[in-house]
Amino acid sequence: MATTKTLEKTEHSQPRDMLRITSLILVAIGFAISSYLSYTKLTDTSVVCAESGAINCEVVQTSSYSKFMGIDVAYLGFAAYLFLGAIILLENRVGFLQEYGVTLIFGVTLFAFLFSMWLVYVQVALLQALCLWCLGHEITMTLLFIVSGLRLRKLLSAP
Secondary structure (H helix, E strand, O other), rough: OOOHHHHHHHHHHHHHHHHHHHHHHHHHHHHHHHHHHHHHHHOOOOOOOEEEEOOHHHHHHHHHHHHHHOEEHHEEEEEEEEHHHHHHOOOOHHHHHHHHHHHHHHHHHHHHHHHHHHHHHHHHHHHEEHHHHHHHHHHHHHHHHHHHHHHHHHHOOOO
16 A cells, blocks of 8 residues: 555656656767767768758868867767766666766756857857757757656656
8 A cells, every 4th residue: 555655756757757857868869860870970971961052061070169179079969979978867866966967967057058059059150060960969969858848847747
């Protein structure tokens, strides 16, 4: 027989678990995109891209903005998704992450979201060319930032 505290805990944790699962799905999508972009950088091949009009992945991928402090942005995305995935998977198992994992995820996704918005600005205003793979990553990171914000809000509003 379930006690009132058990029911309350289940009611509060279920939406948080759905948000956690959503985060994992978004991390998997972002990881797949950044893995592909990293692979093309490592093998020095062009990305598959439907080039027409403003869509020109080659311009974006070979621009001076495709590196940050000498590191390919694709590798940074790969590392970010790997890091976020590890934190989300371990946040129920490691004491520090049980306490601060959701806040840490929010901080990382906030920074990544702001950097992604900078990259969108670069594509639209400076390069005047768009990369669909990059936009896919940026949309994924935006959604992950929103979900991490919802997770943090739930955590902070929990009794």
